[in-house]
Amino acid sequence: MNIIPESKSLEKILSGLETKYCVPDYQRDYSWSAGEVETLWLDIITSYKQNSEYFMGTIVLKKDNKNNDLFDIVDGQQRLATFSILFSVIASIGSEYGDTPSIFKDSPREKSNHDIAKRIMSIASARLREPSEPDNYFLKLNRKDNELFQEIIKRDVEGTVLLTEESYKINKSDRRLLKTKKTFSKCIADDITGSDALSILLKLLIHVVKNLKFITIEVETDYDAFLLFESLNSKGMDLSVADLVKNKILMRANGQDEKNESLLANWEQMIEHVENSRLSPVDFLRVYWEAIRGANITKKELYKNVGRHIDNDKTDIESFSKELRSYAEDLCEYASMDLTFPECIHRQKKYLKYCGEINTLKYTTCYPVLMYARKNRPELLDDLAKLSLSFLFRWITISDLSVGGAKKTFDLVLSRLRDPSMLKDEILEPFYLDQEKINDDAFILALKQFRTQDNQIAKYILAKFYLSENKSQSIPNYGEVHLEHVLPQQPNLWLDSNSFDIPTGTQIKDFIYNLGNMALLHKPINQRIKNSVFDIKVKEYSDSIFSDTKNIFERGNLGEKWSAHWISERTDIIAKKSPEIWPLKI
Numbered sequence: 338m339n340i341i342p343e344s345k346s347l348e349k350i351l352s353g354l355e356t357k358y359c360v361p362d363y364q365r366d367y368s369w370s371a372g373e374v375e376t377l378w379l380d381i382i383t384s385y386k387q388n389s390e391y392f393m394g395t396i397v398l399k400k401d402n403k404n405n406d407l408f409d410i411v412d413g414q415q416r417l418a419t420f421s422i423l424f425s426v427i428a429s430i431g432s433e434y435g436d437t438p439s440i441f442k443d444s445p446r447e448k449s450n451h452d453i454a455k456r457i458m459s460i461a462s463a464r465l466r467e468p469s470e471p472d473n474y475f476l477k478l479n480r481k482d483n484e485l486f487q488e489i490i491k492r493d494v495e496g497t498v499l500l501t502e503e504s505y506k507i508n509k510s511d512r513r514l515l516k517t518k519k520t521f522s523k524c525i526a527d528d529i530t531g532s533d534a535l536s537i538l539l540k541l542l543i544h545v546v547k548n549l550k551f552i553t554i555e556v557e558t559d560y561d562a563f564l565l566f567e568s569l570n571s572k573g574m575d576l577s578v579a580d581l582v583k584n585k586i587l588m589r590a591n592g593q594d595e596k597n598e599s600l601l602a603n604w605e606q607m608i609e610h611v612e613n614s615r616l617s618p619v620d621f622l623r624v625y626w627e628a629i630r631g632a633n634i635t636k637k638e639l640y641k642n643v644g645r646h647i648d649n650d651k652t653d654i655e656s657f658s659k660e661l662r663s664y665a666e667d668l669c670e671y672a673s674m675d676l677t678f679p680e681c682i683h684r685q686k687k688y689l690k691y692c693g694e695i696n697t698l699k700y701t702t703c704y705p706v707l708m709y710a711r712k713n714r715p716e717l718l719d720d721l722a723k724l725s726l727s728f729l730f731r732w733i734t735i736s737d738l739s740v741g742g743a744k745k746t747f748d749l750v751l752s753r754l755r756d757p758s759m760l761k762d763e764i765l766e767p768f769y770l771d772q773e774k775i776n777d778d779a780f781i782l783a784l785k786q787f788r789t790q791d792n793q794i795a796k797y798i799l800a801k802f803y804l805s806e807n808k809s810q811s812i813p814n815y816g817e818v819h820l821e822h823v824l825p826q827q828p829n830l831w832l833d834s835n836s837f838d839i840p841t842g843t844q845i846k847d848f849i850y851n852l853g854n855m856a857l858l859h860k861p862i863n864q865r866i867k868n869s870v871f872d873i874k875v876k877e878y879s880d881s882i883f884s885d886t887k888n889i890f891e892r893g894n895l896g897e898k899w900s901a902h903w904i905s906e907r908t909d910i911i912a913k914k915s916p917e918i919w920p921l922k923i
Contacts (some may be wrong), residue, residue, distance in 0.1 A: 431458030581620035853908030
């Protein structure tokens with residue numbers, strides 16, 4: 338295998354009369370999230386401001402046997418597709434600038450700017466298609482993504498520009514390609530402003546085209562491509578284990594079209610299910626391998642183990658691909674992106690009530706246990722989910738003990754779960770083995786000492802306390818509920834007016850991030866009072882629907898001042914109630 342890497346700019350890669358890059362159908366679908374697009378934009382802006390070249394990674398290409406200008410993309414399709422969408426957005430801005438006043442509204446509509454706009458359109462569209470060949474677009478995605486992709490990039494001249502808040506608002510139903518277009522549109526609208534916006538955009542575009550560098554590697558055969566793919570992965574390059582597994586599975590089709598179609602359909606359905614969960618495809622495979630195949634392995638070891646299984650002649654590859662699809666379908670029920678607190682409270686299946694809180698707190702250590710139990714020991718699922726939540730909340734969130742220590746507990750639970758001779762009490766016993774660290778007394782003490790700057794965790798704790806105290810089954814309009822720091826995170830006014838006495842030997846942050854200093858408050862009230870001193874903000878608490886917050890108003894209205902003692906008192910109440918809210922028993 339003769340490989341000669343070359344450093345190339347997008348100006349060199351996306352050019353040529355007959356050049357075409359195709360994403361084979363066996364490659365994964367476009368998967369970049371809005372967050373990844375924003376990170377790329379930040380990298381672009383940073384390198385532009387520094388006026389420096391910037392390395393964007395490796396692109397691996399397989400030459401067509403008959404045409405040296407045609408390439409299959411082995412690795413790098415996500416980046417090339419993302420940059421193509423960026424060029425499409427920029428080309429549309431250049432094309433529609435003259436007729437659309439909302440585009441760079443502070444930029445004067447004068448001849449020099451119209452000339453710049455035309456140049457922007459010309460440069461950007463030339464990275465999508467050969468200028469002398471209007472129908473020769475350089476990039477084609479796989480069959481699932483290509484129709485929408487072509488619709489986006491072929492509007493590079495006459496298409497709709499998304500430069501208003503309403504137009505680039507991302508909807509849940511939007512496919513990832515469209516989310517990328519909207520994200521780039523918003524980034525440009527937010528970061529490129531003023532009377533010279535067009536000039537800045539032109540300079541930025543030229544920087545992207547000329548100064549962002551890729552290492553391109555060309556191979557001649559499928560076998561060379563596969564060997565290179567595995568080799569890069571073993572050297573720690575940023576290639577997905579999931580892509581490697583997919584390739585290996587499809588290779589087992591041995592050229593049989595019907596079998597290939599079946600394996601590909603199972604894989605695509607599996608990915609679709611996983612994308613609706615909190616896990617990445619690689620993390621799903623790792624959880625599956627641990628839960629169902631009984632091997633506790635690292636990500637680096639994952640491909641070796643899965644690959645060995647796939648290559649085994651005794652493995653029924655179609656049954657294996659169906660099994661992956663089935664477990665992924667289960668995963669998107671209990672690890673769903675949409676299954677969160679407090680909506681999970683109303684789920685009919687009891688274990689999902691706990692899983693929603695597990696998802697909200699971002700725990701994943703328990704997933705192998707839940708995955709195995711759901712298929713093989715469903716009668717234990719409710720108890721396992723309940724104990725997983727309470728154990729992890731006590732161990733990780735409040736006591737700040739190691740994730741590795743928690744994993745040892747779940748490994749032991751899983752090993753017992755897999756043993757058909759084990760009774761229920763024996764399976765659940767590992768949750769109680771470290772009682773001295775997280776028993777009720779230790780839990781209460783740890784919560785009294787707990788400090789957090791994570792507003793979402795603090796909001797969750799106070800919401801659970803509210804539900805418990807008020808025997809309530811819901812929190813009205815939870816999304817609009819804010820976490821109020823009574824002693825604010827910016828306490829300058831309080832300190833200047835001597836509104837809070839700091840006890841000797843303590844610091845102000847010891848009280849700001851104490852649970853006793855926090856309360857639930859609806860957004861309009863919270864935004865209105867901000868960093869006001871206690872005498873002002875306490876009056877606003879009278880309108881709160883939360884009894885604990887309203888109690889602060891009632892005591893403050895009687896003349897009581899906010900103090901370290903009051904904060905400690907409120908913390909103690911929450912701490913003593915917590916073993917009932919997160920019980921480590923069934």
